[in-house]
Amino acid sequence: MRLRSSVAASTLILAAACGGDKTSGANASVGGTLLIPTIAEPRDVLPPFVIDVDSRRIEDLVFEHLAEIDSTLNTRDDKTFSPRLAQRWTWSPDSLSIAFSINPAARWHDGKPVTANDVRYSFNIFADPKVESVAASLIGNIDSVHVADSLTAVVFFKKRVPEQFYDFVYQIYIMPQHVYGRVAPDKLRTDSIMKTLVGSNRFRVVSWQPGRIELLSDTANYRGRAKLDRLVFMKTDQFGAAKQILSGEADAMESFPVEQLPGLDTSKFARGIAWPQLAHAFMGMNRFAPGSTTAPSQIFSDLRMRRALSMSVDRIAMVHNVFGPIASNVGHGPFAMSAAYADPTLVPPPYDTVKAGLMMDSSGWRRGPDGMRAKNGKPLRFTLSLGPSGTRKKYAVLLQGEFKKAGVQVDIDQLDAGAFIEKRAKNGFEAFIDGFSPDPSVSGAKQSWTTAGFLPAGENVSRYSNALVDAMFDSATTTFDQAKSKAYASRAFHQIVDDAPAIWLYDVAFTNAFSRRITTTSMPAIGWWVNLADWTIDPAKRIDRDHIGLVQPKK
Numbered sequence: 001m002r003l004r005s006s007v008a009a010s011t012l013i014l015a016a017a018c019g020g021d022k023t024s025g026a027n028a029s030v031g032g033t034l035l036i037p038t039i040a041e042p043r044d045v046l047p048p049f050v051i052d053v054d055s056r057r058i059e060d061l062v063f064e065h066l067a068e069i070d071s072t073l074n075t076r077d078d079k080t081f082s083p084r085l086a087q088r089w090t091w092s093p094d095s096l097s098i099a100f101s102i103n104p105a106a107r108w109h110d111g112k113p114v115t116a117n118d119v120r121y122s123f124n125i126f127a128d129p130k131v132e133s134v135a136a137s138l139i140g141n142i143d144s145v146h147v148a149d150s151l152t153a154v155v156f157f158k159k160r161v162p163e164q165f166y167d168f169v170y171q172i173y174i175m176p177q178h179v180y181g182r183v184a185p186d187k188l189r190t191d192s193i194m195k196t197l198v199g200s201n202r203f204r205v206v207s208w209q210p211g212r213i214e215l216l217s218d219t220a221n222y223r224g225r226a227k228l229d230r231l232v233f234m235k236t237d238q239f240g241a242a243k244q245i246l247s248g249e250a251d252a253m254e255s256f257p258v259e260q261l262p263g264l265d266t267s268k269f270a271r272g273i274a275w276p277q278l279a280h281a282f283m284g285m286n287r288f289a290p291g292s293t294t295a296p297s298q299i300f301s302d303l304r305m306r307r308a309l310s311m312s313v314d315r316i317a318m319v320h321n322v323f324g325p326i327a328s329n330v331g332h333g334p335f336a337m338s339a340a341y342a343d344p345t346l347v348p349p350p351y352d353t354v355k356a357g358l359m360m361d362s363s364g365w366r367r368g369p370d371g372m373r374a375k376n377g378k379p380l381r382f383t384l385s386l387g388p389s390g391t392r393k394k395y396a397v398l399l400q401g402e403f404k405k406a407g408v409q410v411d412i413d414q415l416d417a418g419a420f421i422e423k424r425a426k427n428g429f430e431a432f433i434d435g436f437s438p439d440p441s442v443s444g445a446k447q448s449w450t451t452a453g454f455l456p457a458g459e460n461v462s463r464y465s466n467a468l469v470d471a472m473f474d475s476a477t478t479t480f481d482q483a484k485s486k487a488y489a490s491r492a493f494h495q496i497v498d499d500a501p502a503i504w505l506y507d508v509a510f511t512n513a514f515s516r517r518i519t520t521t522s523m524p525a526i527g528w529w530v531n532l533a534d535w536t537i538d539p540a541k542r543i544d545r546d547h548i549g550l551v552q553p554k555k
Contacts, residue, residue, distance in 0.1 A: 030217075032537035032546040033230045034251045034518070037241035039388050040417030041211060042233075046180070046194050047173035048126050048133035051459060052421060053254075053437065054233075057529045061215060061231070062109075062199035063173040066100050066119070067165075071524050073340065073440035075166040076482070084223075085114055085174055085200060095160045098168070102151040105222035108176045109204040119153035120145040121177035123168075130186035134459060135171045137452035138443055142168055161478050162485075163441055170439065174200070202226040202533040207553040211235040214553050217533075226533035229550055238390045245270045245513045248543075254528065256513040257390060258323055264513055272511040277525045279437035279508035280336040281392065283384070283399060284462045285309070285501060290428045293463060297430065298375075299382055306500040308359035310349040312406040318398050319506050322391060331504030333497050334449055338507065338525065341442040341476075343490045348497055348504050356406060365407075373407035381409040386433040387420040395433055395505055424461050434461065435508055440526060442489045443477045449496055464501040468492070517541035 042055040050059050066086035067078070074080040078089070086100040106114040123145045126133045141161055146154040157164045179198045183191045197205040202221045207214040213233045217226035236244070242257050244250035248269035256264065256272060264272040285300040299305055319330045329337075333346045360366075365373040365380045373380035384399065386392045393414055400410045410431075415423065423429060436459065438444030447453040450470045453460035472492035476485045497504075512528055514520060519538065521531045537546055 029536065030225065030227045030229070031539070031549070032228045032518075032542060033232065033548055034228060034515075034532075034535075035244075035249070035545070036231060036233045036252045037236045037244055037250050038233055038254070039236070039238050039241065041235050042213065043418060043421060044189065044194065045197060046188065047122075047175060048131050048135070049189055049194075051134050052417065054417070056527065057233070058197070058205070058213060058215075059173065060201075060527055060530055061203045061532065062197050062201050062205060063175065064199065064201050065169050065173060067169040069166070069170060069440065069526075071522060073525065075170070075439075075441040075443075076162045078165040081165070081169060085119075086169075095164075097154050097156045098165065099148065099152055099154045102153065103222060104151055106200055107220065107222060108179070108200055109198050109218060110176075110179070111220070112176065112178060114174065114176075114200055115150050116147040116153035117150070118174055118177050119155075119172075120147055121181055122172055122175045123155070125175065125180070125185055125188070126172055128185045129457075131188060132456040134447070134457065136457040137446055137450070138171050138439070139167055140452075159478075162480050163443065163477060166441060167443075170441075176200075203231060216550055216552075219550065227536045228532065229546075229548065231532065237388070242513070245515075248515065251515040251518060253513045255389075255391070255510045258511075261511060264511075267516075269515060270513050271516055272513050273520065273523070275510045275512050275523055275528050276338055277437065277508060277510065278336050278339050278440065279435050280331055280334070281395075281433065281435040281505045281508055282331060282334070282502040283395075283505060284429070284432050284434055285503075286427070286429050286431065286462045287501070288427070288463060290430055291426060293427065298378070299380065300431070302363050303500065304359045304363045305365070307349055308356040308363070309403070309406075309408070310500050310503045311352045311356035311359075312408070313399060313402040313503060314351045315348070315503070315505060316351070318395060321398060322394050323506070323509065327509075329507040329509045331506050333493050333504055334445060334502070335438070335493065336507040339438070339442075340440070341445075341486060341489045343486075343493050346490070346493055346497055349500065353406065360407070367407050371407055372404075372409060379409060380407060381411070382430040383411045383413050384431045384433065385413045385415060385420065385423060385429050387415060387417050389435075392433045392435075399433075399503075425455060427455060427461070427463065429461065432461065433505070437508070441477070442473070442485070445489070445492070446473050446477075449473075449492075449501075462501055464496070464499070466495055466499060469495050517543070 040054045042058050045055045045058045050056050064084045067081040068084050070080045072080050085106050087103040088101045090099045141158050143156040143158045148154050155168050176198050183193050203215040204218045206216050215231045219225045241253050242260050245253045246263050246267050287301045289295040315330050319327045335342045364375045367373050396412045403410045436448050447458040451465045469492045472488045476488035479485050519536045521534045524530050
């Protein structure tokens with residue numbers, strides 16, 4: 001059954017048939033529409049609050065940094081960054097401040113100029129504890145921003161560290177003070193202005209309705225208009241999206257279903273492109289009772305039980321079951337093996353059902369006549385929560401089966417994306433399957449696995465905490481010796497694996513699907529969508545919806 005995306009497609013085609021604005025057709029190098037089905041809707045798209053990939057896509061297409069990291073993802077050298085809102089920058093002699101010169105041509109989507117005041121405002125919002133930004137734990141070394149003049153923002157740091165340039169330009173998206181400064185910082189998350197997206201990038205949001213967001217090329221952009229006319233993101237389910245891709249009704253899809261990949265090889269409309277990335281997926285175990293930050297979980301507060309559960313599942317067999325017999329993307333720990341800081345020597349708990357059973361016995365969880373375990377009359381039972389991902393649902397079913405063989409009853413609770421994020425924000429899980437796509441620096445791990453990353457200022461959902469891990473990550477991000485940095489990070493990762501706060505399932509290995517009429521550009525690990533403004537559609541391959549032009553959607 002075709003849902004929102006087929007309705008959106010027919011609406012766009014009707015607009016073209018009725019004579020849309022075809023001004024882009026005068027320039028054969030620009031034009032075209034991409035219909036992009038997604039399985040979830042963006043939630044908090046304003047930069048300080050973005051925690052999910054659907055919101056991140058819109059954030060990256062609308063807002064900008066002062067400078068942009070290149071495909072090497074080298075976070076220790078400003079030479080790997082190219083100018084964006086800042087056309088140049090100058091370090092102070094003591095390296096404790098950087099003066100950023102704003103491009104005088106840069107404008108917000110409402111036509112007002114980008115100024116140094118906007119840079120200062122943006123930092124203050126990200127750093128304000130009342131805002132509870134998810135990046136707060138990553139910008140603690142930034143002291144302040146001084147406005148030297150309308151086009152010069154000077155960023156001051158507390159101490160010299162190897163990633164101080166990266167810490168500011170990668171973490172801080174620049175936002176217009178004249179738009180968002182009208183709302184008190186602690187009210188931003190809940191104010192209706194959250195749906196008013198005014199950025200400076202090459203696409204601008206022109207319509208945001210339930211299940212559908214439409215962006216148009218910003219034709220007055222200081223870096224030049226996007227080569228595509230419009231992007232339409234539409235919420236549907238994974239298999240409905242795949243059907244639309246294979247039939248040519250939609251144009252781009254992240255994470256095409258593994259079992260349908262052969263269909264891309266024979267499709268006349270679409271082809272698959274592998275997307276290497278930094279994400280990994282895991283089953284997290286909450287050491288606390290759901291909704292509490294003090295009451296311990298009767299199951300997961302016990303280290304022996306967390307390790308026993310980890311040893312009860314055959315992770316390699318699961319990867320082969322879900323991704324195919326030659327798949328090798330089994331999880332190694334709290335990182336993806338594609339990350340520069342990954343530790344290939346780290347070995348998670350082995351698959352050993354005998355030892356796992358003995359550990360459960362020693363914790364008082366013993367099998368009854370029916371083979372299921374209980375302790376003091378209480379069954380060994382927990383709820384495993386997950387979002388709408390088809391891949392994670394397969395993993396949930398496999399985990400449920402493995403745990404049942406170990407005498408553990410698991411109830412699967414699959415939620416839509418909004419409900420899953422809401423439950424995560426309230427620490428409402430017992431156990432959960434989640435994916436984390438960290439920043440290219442090892443500092444990104446601090447968001448998920450350190451005390452500073454506790455919700456709401458980070459993404460440490462299970463509230464895992466270990467003082468040694470905190471110290472090692474701090475050392476890894478402050479030493480200028482790269483070998484020592486990797487050694488500190490490795491020690492932190494080994495400790496995390498020893499503490500078993502999660503079962504490391506798989507490194508995310510997506511094949512994305514795209515219409516054959518689209519000419520793509522590079523797809524960085526930090527986001528396949530980052531360079532969408534430079535994608536093109538050959539005029540000879542354009543179809544009806546590509547000729548709509550820049551006509552505004554009807555309200």
